[in-house]
Amino acid sequence: MEISRQSSGDLIILRLAGRLDANWCNHVESALSATVRDGEHRLHLDMSAVSYISSAGIRVLLACHKQLRAINGLFGVIRPSEAVRSVLELSGLQMLIAAETAAESSAEDNGKKLASASAAYELFALGAGGMKIETVGDPATLARGCGGAQPTTRRFDAAKVALGVGALGGSFSENAARCGELLAVAGVAAFQPADGSSRPDFMLSEGALVPEGQLVLGLSAQGTFTSLLRFEANDEDRRIGITELMQTALESSGANAAVVVAVTETAGLVGASLRQSPASEASASNDRFGFPQIRDWLSFTSERSFRDSTSLMVGVIAKPGSAFDALLRPLARGTDLLGHLHAAVFPYRPLRKGRIDLQPAVTSLFDGQSLQSLLHLISDPRGFNGAGESEFYRGAVWIAPIIT
């Protein structure tokens, strides 16, 4: 099986030559998914030189068709050979055969184009609004212990955005020993239990069910997002760093501080998560984060991890001087941008282009129990020894300026 690729406008044409059978369908499947990963959502498959297609091959075509339809893309077979045409028609799958000329991508409402050296941006205004923010807990308690403080149980409904250290579930007495990195947005809450379990746990609003939990330390915001920033790294760099992305997001909002939520196709994440709950009373030490005992308290990725994943990021970014500076840290040396960002990691899935809604974009990530990890993002500034910063291929950032 030979596969060649050419592009015409925003349409990619893959030309197959050979037999599309069980032996070759994985090869074709990886070529298709590699194309989608490159951000190409409009695909034509030239099958004029395909002499045979089996059900294994049909399944690959159907899967790609379904995936691209779900993200408003385009998939179709063009110039099918007689063998391919008859198999597709007899099996009732004519819809896989595309018209000879592809419809232009429908001109949806376009956002305001911004460009930088390393990425293309598109900004959509969502209306007036903003978020009020509340700080929870004292950061010093992380290293010292919480001394038996009893946080209240809060509801993470659709209007709330929260991040910090906490746990899900109704009773703090049961949760004290498992508090870890937590994030909540769009009626979904997830946290990484710091009790030795390797998988993060999560709750979705369903019917009358609203996720509940306790935040020991962190930031909680409520209100509406005012803009959506789409970004795509340019062809040369292929990826964009978190600092540049957050700087652009804050500048585009015109505010000094903002709540951000991002769904991104991710090149790699750098971050840390708690190994033990800071709220448990087990430790007598006052200096949990000293060396080497920090190894028992924090797990640090030490290099860019979760390559080619999709992630949900929740955070607060601000210029210095905000009322919640104590909960923010510099995003990089040489900038005055501060931030506190958490990310939940999922297996890769492509994200629909253009103007998209927050709620479905977030909740669809949680389909199929595929949440892999949840961490506090850190940009490691240590030159050659450092892990560097988190990087992304493309994605969507919802922005809410913080109002008082």
Next chain:
Amino acid sequence: MLALSGIRKTFHPGTVNEVRALRGVDLSIEPGSFVIVLGMNGSGKSTLLNAVAGSFFVDEGRIELAGHDVTKWPEHKRARLIGRVFQNPFSGTAPTMSIAENFALASRRGQSRGLGWALSPNLMQPLRERIAALKMGLEDRLDNAIGSLSGGQRQALTLLMATWLKPELLLLDEHTAALDPKSADQVIQLSDEVIQRDMLTTLMVTHSMQQAVSLGDRIIMMHRGQVLHDIRGAEKKRLRPEDLLDRFDEVRRRELLDESAAAMLNELYI
């Protein structure tokens, strides 16, 4: 069945080659338990098995096996209770002796061997049956020298020999690591059958996550001469290879978190 308490062993103490191979291992294994020992290179897995087998005496701690305190027993005395299969197919058998002769020796392990006929009919009949059950076509080659067989065949025979007398404890030290994938599968399957059938208490060292997940009822994960994780019961049953890889990754991350990373995290983590 096997109880280790406070086992420590340092090789070449006081020299530049000093290696603190075991740094306080406490482990208790019930009769009939099949325990997989995992760990990175140099974590002390093989040293642990050798300490139990008596290849050296431990510096500190106590080893109890089948009701005996064997801490001070020499290796050959412990061999009455222990069957072993090594990674190298050339260990564990006498290459110039025939298959039958090797089994004659194995069948008298720990007993006085005397001057009687070693290859008695009482041995030959069950031997032929057990070897035929391997389906390797070896039952007709009992007079061939073991050295003429392939690694997989030798490892299968070594396993049969090591378990011939139903030892109190079976030690398998990466016994399929030197084999081609197909032979490794055969030997692993045979090991599992023998262990299940005779309900042998077993310690098996492996590097294969798949083996660790699909075999045994308990996993011991070694790191730097200590038991880092002890996974058993329901937790062992739900385990997938990815979970084990995560745990290894976690160990590596822990090592990479050095003083400079600690200083950076103190500055930047909240």
